[in-house]
Amino acid sequence: MIGQATPVAVQVRSAHGVHKLEAFVEQNGARYSVWQLPQPSSSLDGTWNFTAGVKTTPQLKDGKAKLVIDATSNGLFGKTAHWEHDVNVVTQPPSVSADSDQHYLYLGMADLATLNLSGAFTEAGIRVGDQTFRAWPMPGGKPGYFSLFAFAWNMPPDTAPAAYASNGTGNDVTAPLVFQFPKKEQPKYTVHELQISDAFLNKVVNELDPNGSGDPVARFVKINNEMRKANNQTLFDLRLKTADHFLWSQPFQRQPHAQSEATFADLRKYIYKGKQIDQQTHLGYDLAVTQHVGVEAANDGRVVYAAPLGIYGNCIVVDHGYGLMTLYGHLSQIQVHEGDMVKRGQVMGISGQTGMAGGDHIHFGMLLDGIQIDPKEWWDPHWIKDHIAKRVDLPGFQG
Numbered sequence: 109m110i111g112q113a114t115p116v117a118v119q120v121r122s123a124h125g126v127h128k129l130e131a132f133v134e135q136n137g138a139r140y141s142v143w144q145l146p147q148p149s150s151s152l153d154g155t156w157n158f159t160a161g162v163k164t165t166p167q168l169k170d171g172k173a174k175l176v177i178d179a180t181s182n183g184l185f186g187k188t189a190h191w192e193h194d195v196n197v198v199t200q201p202p203s204v205s206a207d208s209d210q211h212y213l214y215l216g217m218a219d220l221a222t223l224n225l226s227g228a229f230t231e232a233g234i235r236v237g238d239q240t241f242r243a244w245p246m247p248g249g250k251p252g253y254f255s256l257f258a259f260a261w262n263m264p265p266d267t268a269p270a271a272y273a274s275n276g277t278g279n280d281v282t283a284p285l286v287f288q289f290p291k292k293e294q295p296k297y298t299v300h301e302l303q304i305s306d307a308f309l310n311k312v313v314n315e316l317d318p319n320g321s322g323d324p325v326a327r328f329v330k331i332n333n334e335m336r337k338a339n340n341q342t343l344f345d346l347r348l349k350t351a352d353h354f355l356w357s358q359p360f361q362r363q364p365h366a367q368s369e370a371t372f373a374d375l376r377k378y379i380y381k382g383k384q385i386d387q388q389t390h391l392g393y394d395l396a397v398t399q400h401v402g403v404e405a406a407n408d409g410r411v412v413y414a415a416p417l418g419i420y421g422n423c424i425v426v427d428h429g430y431g432l433m434t435l436y437g438h439l440s441q442i443q444v445h446e447g448d449m450v451k452r453g454q455v456m457g458i459s460g461q462t463g464m465a466g467g468d469h470i471h472f473g474m475l476l477d478g479i480q481i482d483p484k485e486w487w488d489p490h491w492i493k494d495h496i497a498k499r500v501d502l503p504g505f506q507g
C-alpha cells in the first residue's frame with residue numbers, strides 16, 4: 109500500500125555503479141516521478157530510501173496504481189533494469205474502536221476484546237506494551253472483529269492495552285480499551301530454590317550439549333539461558349501456524365490425576381553446592397502422575413510441533429486456533445506428527461524426563477500469539493463462558 113508518505117527502500121547492484129535511478133507511480137494512464145537519485149553513484153551494491161505517497165504526489169487517488177523503478181548502469185553500454193509492482197493507494201487511515209466492556213487485567217492472564225475496524229488495514233489487533241495480538245474476523249460470519257490478548261506475566265503494571273490498526277503506510281490508529289488492573293488480586297509468584305546435583309548437571313549437559321567441553325556449571329548456565337531463549341523463539345514463531353477458527357468447544361483439560369510440582373511464573377533459583385548459579389522464570393505447570401504416563405491433549409486441535417526442543421526435551425505443541433496453543437514437554441516418546449488433528453484427552457505420547465527435567469513429569473504450557481500465559485483460566489468453564497463464549501460464537505460450547 110502507498111499512503112501519505114510510505115517508506116520505500118530500493119537496492120541496486122551493478123558492476124559499474126548506478127548512473128540513473130528513478131521511481132514513478134503510475135495511475136489511470138498518468139505517470140508521476142516520485143524520486144530520483146540526485147547524482148550518479150559508484151556504489152556497486154547500494155540501498156536508497158525515499159517515500160512515495162499523496163504528500164508528494166497529491167494527484168494520486170484511492171485505488172490501484174503501479175510503483176515503477178528504472179535504473180541505468182554507469183557502464184559503457186548504459187545497461188538498464190526495470191522493476192514494477194502493483195500497489196494500492198490508500199489516502200485515509202483505517203479506523204478502529206473497541207468494545208466498552210471493562211477488561212480486568214491480571215499478570216499472565218488472557219482476555220478477549222471485540223473490535224470494529226474499517227478502511228484498509230494490513231494489521232490490527234490489541235497492543236499491550238511491545239506485544240501485539242492479532243484481530244480476527246468474528247466467527248460465524250458476524251460483523252466485526254475480535255482479539256484474544258494477554259497481559260504478560262512480566263508486563264509493567266501501568267501498561268495500557270489499546271486496539272490498533274495499521275495500513276503499513278505510516279497511518280497507524282489506536283483506540284483505548286476500558287480496563288482495570290486490580291492491584292490486590294494479582295497473582296503472587298513464588299520463589300523456589302532448586303538444588304542442582306552433579307548427577308542432574310551431568311545429565312542435562314550430556315544430553316543438551318553433547319559435543320561441548322569445559323566447566324559443566326558454565327555449560328549448564330549457557331543451556332539454561334541461550335538455549336532457553338532460542339527454544340522460546342521457536343515457540344513464539346509457531347503463532348504463524350495457527351488456524352483462523354476455533355478448533356475446540358470444551359474447557360481445556362488438565363492432565364488427569366496429576367500433581368502440580370511447579371506453577372506458572374515461579375521464580376527458580378538454581379543452587380549448586382550452596383551457591384546460586386542462575387535464575388529463571390518457569391512459564392508453565394509441572395504435572396507429575398506416575399512414570400511413563402500417557403500424555404493427553406488438553407483440547408481438540410492440530411499438532412504444529414512434534415520433535416525435540418532443547419530444554420523442553422521431546423515436545424508437542426497443539427494449536428487450538430486464533431493463536432492459542434498448548435505445549436507438552438519432557439516426553440520419553442512422541443506418538444503424533446506435525447499436522448495431525450487430535451481430540452481432547454487423546455494420548456499423544458509418553459511422559460519422561462528429556463530436556464531440562466530431573467524427574468518424570470509433563471511440563472504443560474500455554475501460548476497466546478506466542479506469549480506464554482497461565483493455563484489455569486482455560487481449565488475453568490465459567491471463565492471461558494464469561495470471557496470467550498459470551499463475546500463470540502464458540503460453536504458447541506455448553507456452559
Ligand SMILES: [Zn+2]
Pocket residue numbers: 370390392393394470471472
Ligand atoms: Zn516445567
